[in-house]
Amino acid sequence: MSAPTPTREHVATSLPGALVDTASLAAAASDRSGALGADPVAVVRAGSVDDVRRTLAWAHEHRVPVVPRGAGTGLAGGALADGALVLDLSGLDRILTIDPVEELAEVEPGVLTADLDAAAAAYGLMYAPDPASAAISTIGGNIATNAGGMRCVKYGVTRDAVLGLEAVLADGRVVRTGRATAKGVVGYDLTGLLVGSEGTLGVVTRATLRLRPRPAATATALATYPDVESAAAACAAVGAARLRPSLLELLDAATLGAVAEHTASPGLADVGAAVVAQTDGDDAAEATEAIERVAAVLAAGATTVERTADAARADELLAARRLALPAIEARAHALIEDICVPRSRLAEAVRGVERISAETGVAVFTFAHAGDGNLHPIVTWDRSVPRDSGVPAAVEEAAGRIFALAVELGGTLSGEHGIGTLKRAYLGLELSAEVRDVQRAVKAALDPRGVLNPGKAV
Amino acid sequence: MSAPTPTREHVATSLPGALVDTASLAAAASDRSGALGADPVAVVRAGSVDDVRRTLAWAHEHRVPVVPRGAGTGLAGGALADGALVLDLSGLDRILTIDPVEELAEVEPGVLTADLDAAAAAYGLMYAPDPASAAISTIGGNIATNAGGMRCVKYGVTRDAVLGLEAVLADGRVVRTGRATAKGVVGYDLTGLLVGSEGTLGVVTRATLRLRPRPAATATALATYPDVESAAAACAAVGAARLRPSLLELLDAATLGAVAEHTASPGLADVGAAVVAQTDGDDAAEATEAIERVAAVLAAGATTVERTADAARADELLAARRLALPAIEARAHALIEDICVPRSRLAEAVRGVERISAETGVAVFTFAHAGDGNLHPIVTWDRSVPRDSGVPAAVEEAAGRIFALAVELGGTLSGEHGIGTLKRAYLGLELSAEVRDVQRAVKAALDPRGVLNPGKAV
Numbered sequence: 001m002s003a004p005t006p007t008r009e010h011v012a013t014s015l016p017g018a019l020v021d022t023a024s025l026a027a028a029a030s031d032r033s034g035a036l037g038a039d040p041v042a043v044v045r046a047g048s049v050d051d052v053r054r055t056l057a058w059a060h061e062h063r064v065p066v067v068p069r070g071a072g073t074g075l076a077g078g079a080l081a082d083g084a085l086v087l088d089l090s091g092l093d094r095i096l097t098i099d100p101v102e103e104l105a106e107v108e109p110g111v112l113t114a115d116l117d118a119a120a121a122a123y124g125l126m127y128a129p130d131p132a133s134a135a136i137s138t139i140g141g142n143i144a145t146n147a148g149g150m151r152c153v154k155y156g157v158t159r160d161a162v163l164g165l166e167a168v169l170a171d172g173r174v175v176r177t178g179r180a181t182a183k184g185v186v187g188y189d190l191t192g193l194l195v196g197s198e199g200t201l202g203v204v205t206r207a208t209l210r211l212r213p214r215p216a217a218t219a220t221a222l223a224t225y226p227d228v229e230s231a232a233a234a235c236a237a238v239g240a241a242r243l244r245p246s247l248l249e250l251l252d253a254a255t256l257g258a259v260a261e262h263t264a265s266p267g268l269a270d271v272g273a274a275v276v277a278q279t280d281g282d283d284a285a286e287a288t289e290a291i292e293r294v295a296a297v298l299a300a301g302a303t304t305v306e307r308t309a310d311a312a313r314a315d316e317l318l319a320a321r322r323l324a325l326p327a328i329e330a331r332a333h334a335l336i337e338d339i340c341v342p343r344s345r346l347a348e349a350v351r352g353v354e355r356i357s358a359e360t361g362v363a364v365f366t367f368a369h370a371g372d373g374n375l376h377p378i379v380t381w382d383r384s385v386p387r388d389s390g391v392p393a394a395v396e397e398a399a400g401r402i403f404a405l406a407v408e409l410g411g412t413l414s415g416e417h418g419i420g421t422l423k424r425a426y427l428g429l430e431l432s433a434e435v436r437d438v439q440r441a442v443k444a445a446l447d448p449r450g451v452l453n454p455g456k457a458v
Numbered sequence: 459m460s461a462p463t464p465t466r467e468h469v470a471t472s473l474p475g476a477l478v479d480t481a482s483l484a485a486a487a488s489d490r491s492g493a494l495g496a497d498p499v500a501v502v503r504a505g506s507v508d509d510v511r512r513t514l515a516w517a518h519e520h521r522v523p524v525v526p527r528g529a530g531t532g533l534a535g536g537a538l539a540d541g542a543l544v545l546d547l548s549g550l551d552r553i554l555t556i557d558p559v560e561e562l563a564e565v566e567p568g569v570l571t572a573d574l575d576a577a578a579a580a581y582g583l584m585y586a587p588d589p590a591s592a593a594i595s596t597i598g599g600n601i602a603t604n605a606g607g608m609r610c611v612k613y614g615v616t617r618d619a620v621l622g623l624e625a626v627l628a629d630g631r632v633v634r635t636g637r638a639t640a641k642g643v644v645g646y647d648l649t650g651l652l653v654g655s656e657g658t659l660g661v662v663t664r665a666t667l668r669l670r671p672r673p674a675a676t677a678t679a680l681a682t683y684p685d686v687e688s689a690a691a692a693c694a695a696v697g698a699a700r701l702r703p704s705l706l707e708l709l710d711a712a713t714l715g716a717v718a719e720h721t722a723s724p725g726l727a728d729v730g731a732a733v734v735a736q737t738d739g740d741d742a743a744e745a746t747e748a749i750e751r752v753a754a755v756l757a758a759g760a761t762t763v764e765r766t767a768d769a770a771r772a773d774e775l776l777a778a779r780r781l782a783l784p785a786i787e788a789r790a791h792a793l794i795e796d797i798c799v800p801r802s803r804l805a806e807a808v809r810g811v812e813r814i815s816a817e818t819g820v821a822v823f824t825f826a827h828a829g830d831g832n833l834h835p836i837v838t839w840d841r842s843v844p845r846d847s848g849v850p851a852a853v854e855e856a857a858g859r860i861f862a863l864a865v866e867l868g869g870t871l872s873g874e875h876g877i878g879t880l881k882r883a884y885l886g887l888e889l890s891a892e893v894r895d896v897q898r899a900v901k902a903a904l905d906p907r908g909v910l911n912p913g914k915a916v
Contacts (some may be wrong), residue, residue, distance in 0.1 A: 013579055039898055050663070067722070100801075101698060101802045102801055103697065124700055125700075145643060148641055149536070151525065153642075159639055159650070160618065173895075175890065175892045175893050175896060176890065177893060180868055181830075181831035181832075181869050181870055181873070182610075182798065182801065182829070182873075183610065183615055183798050183830050183831075183832050183870075183873040184833065184870040184872070185604045185870075185876050186650055186870050186872050186877060186885065186889065187885070187894075187915065188915075188916065189604075189653065190900075192617070193650065193651055193900075196643050196646070196647055201646075213700035213702065214700075234776065239561065242582055242583075242672075242740075282700075282751075293740075340637075340640065340641050341639060342638060342639055343558075343560055343640065344559045344560060371640070372641050373640055374640065374642075375497075408797065410638055411639050412639055412641075412642040412643075412644050413644050414642070414644050415640075415641040415642060415643065416643055417902065418745045423644075427645070429873065430674075434632070435633050435634065435635060435648065438633060438904065439645050439646050441903040441904065442648075442651075442900060442904075443646075445899040445900055446900075456467065458645055458646065
């Protein structure tokens with residue numbers, strides 16, 4: 001399937017709009033995966049669907065690999081473009097319509113996720129998927145990876161929010177998939193197939209997205225525990241009580257220690273684990289009543305439980321979670337992993353990660369979307385090692401063992417970040433040979449020349 | 459793609475388990491689409507995954523078309539099997555596990571939808587999709603058509619409830635798709651691709667389904683209006699107020715008249731349109747508070763509004779909706795249509811259907827999942843015409859014009875019943891040539907010999 005690498009000169013002279021200057025190439029050379037910079041052949045900054053169509057038709061004709069790119073904030077290497085043409089969609093950044101009656105938005109792929117959510121807020125609506133990167137990542141990238149976030153536990157992931165797409169196929173044909181109605185069952189679900197396909201089946205140029213009523217009020221709780229087992233058991237009990245917080249996050253002791261060091265405040269440094277929960281509702285009374293129910297369940301086994309309906313205090317309670325990744329990244333190089341396990345096996349997963357950390361001598365910090373069983377073990381190594389010398393073998397080993405652990409516990413390699421290049425070697429842990437054959441058959445059906453983001457996802 | 463028709467003798471002698479007796483063939487000859495009986499070649503009643511695997515491997519080798527079948531309650535002809543082998547999955551009817559902690563069920567495809575919901579209720583959970591056929595239709599058939607129902611307006615359709623599948627491919631290979639975790643983004647969404655594919659891409663032999671907390675309490679309201687515009691406007695206002703009833707149904711004057719005649723009670727015979735709404739919550743107070751908000755919005759333009767938290771009275775308020783289809787089918791032959799339009803165009807759609815009815819002289823009765831913009835225009839003709847003389851030309855014309863109306867209003871041919879054979883001729887109204895090409899490419903990738911349910915869905 002893999003296409004031959006074209007020469008930079010060939011692309012520059014043959015494809016209108018292709019940029020080969022050093023600055024353009026450098027800007028498209030890396031993402032947030034921590035992988036080393038790639039060496040793209042050229043960059044096209046699309047300013048219209050027609051640019052996308054023309055670029056793909058050219059690439060298809062010349063069998064030149066194309067890597068679609070949004071903001072380059074991906075964590076799995078999906079936008080890395082060694083020897084490929086980068087198709088930069090970030091300039092297609094218009095919010096075309098927000099329809100408050102149908103609760104739909106029509107947007108271009110370069111719109112920043114947080115910008116769409118803010119625009120929806122003006123109509124009492126929200127765009128529910130909220131990856132941690134929402135302020136810097138694009139809707140197109142979110143669609144490519146089927147991005148998640150903290151609100152997913154109540155409102156679902158990106159796929160649940162995408163009703164229809166306009167996409168350009170590998171050969172430059174433009175298709176419109178899905179619908180603008182609440183329901184629709186005409187033909188195969190090509191929309192759902194494109195979501196999460198990491199740019200390997202088509203390039204999204206427009207999306208019809210479902211908005212949801214924006215909750216009028218929230219309430220927040222923070223509980224601390226002597227150990228991660230108690231914290232995980234409390235999260236499981238929230239589910240078992242059939243409660244539906246809009247956020248339910250767990251932080252392990254290592255992460256809490258890193259946050260305390262980063263903020264130079266004792267904070268939660270001596271705590272075995274912490275859980276932050278948030279509820280929402282149509283008014284303050286409803287949100288408060290809901291947080292009381294959640295807090296009552298979280299209290300079992302807890303050392304402390306605090307709840308608040310005050311926004312400023314809620315921010316303080318959420319601070320440890322919000323600062324977790326910055327605190328870790330401030331002290332070490334980091335691979336941000338993303339396993340998902342059955343909710344009831346959360347504690348086993350955290351303990352398993354700790355064991356792997358101890359056995360490999362690699363420091364790992366874990367926080368989790370506990371309500372979804374989605375853990376982010378942050379696998380780190382010393383900042384004294386130059387970043388461009390690659391990922392140390394012990395770190396690779398720890399990451400590989402974490403993937404194996406996830407599958408062993410009945411889980412998955414990736415809850416919301418995708419496969420990209422970084423996890424591709426581990427796909428066999430999770431998917432059978434037959435399923436991988438089917439994936440390849442689908443890829444070949446839509447992109448017979450293999451020009452779209454080769455070497456990613458499948 | 460279409461395979462040659464095999465002889466009955468050939469199948470009976472060459473495929474172990476193939477039944478060709480008159481009773482077996484007759485039982486597999488029709489569905490609830492109203493289409494005339496088909497002429498299947500033979501029937502295999504699968505008792506295990508291995509039966510399915512062996513049957514498909516045999517059919518693939520001999521290029522014999524196979525039509526998977528559940529309870530035969532489909533409304534679009536998806537299970538019709540002219541000249542094909544019927545693979546009856548209704549005997550694979552075990553609920554394998556209900557996991558109250560993960561809120562998952564693992565089931566075989568022949569389980570009746572209502573039986574799963576009842577089994578989940580024992581754990582305080584529900585299986586949310588609730589097609590009107592839930593008591594008689596199977597999970598496998600629901601998955602094949604991506605079935606909807608009344609609760610969809612709050613809880614989503616079948617695709618939203620399916621996390622993973624075991625399926626047998628056209629050549630007999632068994633694949634396991636999806637996940638048993640809350641989130642997962644590894645590889646293409648083959649699960650979502652199989653859902654709604656009407657048995658044309660694989661035969662589902664097991665499903666991992668998401669259960670949801672079962673609401674502890676409900677409350678119900680019935681509002682009547684002088685005309686359908688007022689009723690539709692009231693439904694739109696409920697959405698605009700960002701309220702989320704768990705059921706929001708509209709009935710037109712013709713339907714209300716039919717129900718009054720059927721029940722021999724004046725009931726709502728003189729009403730221009732009616733809306734039934736239901737809300738749910740963690741306790742009676744929450745459900746009641748929610749129905750008060752909904753009723754307050756429904757009151758604008760209404761002639762009468764009644765609300766109740768009493769279960770017996772709620773049943774009475776819901777009776778007109780529940781009896782709508784039986785009442786119509788008692789008086790006439792019926793094609794049950796299933797268009798979906800943007801919510802705000804509901805009144806235009808109902809009026810458009812009335813106009814088509816007047817112009818073609820065909821009686822059409824409309825009720826709708828108003829919260830989703832999903833209308834069921836029931837296109838009828840006289841019972842004095844023998845059913846086996848086919849669908850009258852005027853009825854076909856009225857149905858075709860209703861499909862065109864749906865697309866003209868920005869909607870779709872089918873919200874929840876599927877394409878089957880009955881709507882296939884109209885696919886071009888909604889899907890571009892490019893999209894149909896992609897659908898066919900996907901079909902060819904998974905079923906290169908075209909043995910699975912040929913002539914359906916795409």
